[in-house]
Amino acid sequence: MHTIKDVAKKANVSIATVSRIVNNQSGYSEETKRKVLAAIKELNYQPNALARGLINKRTHTIGVLLPHFINAFGMELLHGIEEKAHEEGLSVIICSTDSFGAKTMKYLQVLNEKRVDGVIIIGPKLEEEYYDYVKRMAVPVVLLGTEKFDNRLPSVQVDNRAIAYSAVKHLIDKGHERIGMIAFHENGPSLRADGYRKALEDNDIIFNQERIVFSSGFAFEDGVHFFRKLMLQAPDITAAYIISDEMAVGAITAADRLGIKVPHDVSIISHDNLRVADMSIPKLTAVSLPLRRMGRTAAEKVFQMIQTGRPSESSIMQHEIVERDSVCMLAKAVRAKQPC
Amino acid sequence: MHTIKDVAKKANVSIATVSRIVNNQSGYSEETKRKVLAAIKELNYQPNALARGLINKRTHTIGVLLPHFINAFGMELLHGIEEKAHEEGLSVIICSTDSFGAKTMKYLQVLNEKRVDGVIIIGPKLEEEYYDYVKRMAVPVVLLGTEKFDNRLPSVQVDNRAIAYSAVKHLIDKGHERIGMIAFHENGPSLRADGYRKALEDNDIIFNQERIVFSSGFAFEDGVHFFRKLMLQAPDITAAYIISDEMAVGAITAADRLGIKVPHDVSIISHDNLRVADMSIPKLTAVSLPLRRMGRTAAEKVFQMIQTGRPSESSIMQHEIVERDSVCMLAKAVRAKQPC
DNA sequence: TTGTACGCGTTATCAG
């Protein structure tokens, strides 16, 4: 591995001159430029980013903390981040912290030692401990998540209350009134459950506690388990809002075993709109989240913050409903005609 | 951000002493150690990895090149890599090169400039250009893939011919003889198609060109498209080997539209055994690849190479067949009893 | 046990 010195020697110039040319500043003749470039090519010289970072105080590297690596959800976010980051000349170091555990502080330290230029934290919430640490790191941090948010730090999110509202409203517009929900069990009030309730109230449908069930996860198995529970508690529902695609697929499987036909007997609208939504039978009508773009936006924010030095605004991303085959009109007259 | 100097000053010792303590070498009294540690804690000192890397010539960072970021397949590999790498104190920089394009050389350069300690390249094959470059980088490189392999570099792979053989054999053992296959279209002979053919021959079943169809991708849509094509070309098959889970799910969807019941009319065995395999209806019988472990193994290899300085052996990982509900016995007598 | 001083590969500030 050759250094700038080797190049200087081979080209018969000083290292300062080589540096100028490499960083294309001004102050050299065409002639020397030619010589130096030739030497660089011949020696296959690559500047040492460590030395550069040491002096410039910029590493062109950011760190991404993401819990629950496995699922497609985080994947999409990460993909968006990576894409945008590389466009801006930033490398990304991934730190997968399954279920946001004790490892997180270790990762944060490593990122700090490596002097990353910024950090993106994916996750539903930010532990106080992490917040204190990144604050001391004094580098741009942006939060990327979908649940609560922490307005001490710039973030990119979606409005979960509005999303739930949209989803339930969609069901209502299709003629449903007895609507169930599989929500996520968390400490404190759930924004999604709120949105669900509000949508009902705004449409003069009375809220029934029996029709909402709280899952402990977002996976397929949770879907089959909690859909069964839901149907036991509220057998009269004609539709359900289920907060993840995988769970929705699980629900369809459970329904199948229960002899319930989707959407004929009960319509299902899901959340996220990942690839599976398009692969299930029937295809899932879902609230679509712009995951990829959210990742890109987060990367864009850190980049801006790195450039300007000033904090960025938070962003709420738009969602939309993608209609497919898991929801149908309730009215019997219509049902006959609809390809339900 | 404080430096080793600040610590030295605050503790009234030299930077050499601080350095010794930080890297816990020997040569200092308990007393000074206490003082220094106190100073470190107070100033919240974190060694600068750039400066360290500059002098130690080790960055404790590896790069991972992976094409087709999106799918769950690469995800699992990446997860395994990340897991093991962090266990060994290595950070991982991801470089996503959708469809292994021109960006790859750029990424390689960046990794080189950042002086990563090693590189893992995920992908079906290694372009000559990339090979030349990584060779000049003179850092450990391991290939992680599933198709061909390049014995100039250590790799971790699976034996695709053996896998296809197993899959088809499984079908044969279940009484099937007219077996179709959706293979991947590539330049040159396909290992999987080979294994398929060999399994047939070994069991005295004549190979029929019509029963094999070549897909241009691995996605759901490819599955629906090529399964239809397959059924058109070879309507008499009773089983099929399909080389990706997503495609298999697509095939089931296509079958559904064609009025073909899986596995009742045609059995399906798929490849990879990702999460979807467990989520489809019926659940997919599949050849399971130890993706996560493959990732871990790849990381382990680079780590070993970094430590020892000598090239590692290549590994062929074992596969297994996970029986679920998409394959059933052919014999009619049996079919009645089987939960097919 | 402890401190001094040099080098790692760059960039930037001066002179020339």
Place this chain on the structure above:
DNA sequence: CTGATAACGCGTACAA
């Protein structure tokens, strides 16, 4: 236009 030379933050012989 060009070249010494001092940082950047750290590890490590070598000396004390």
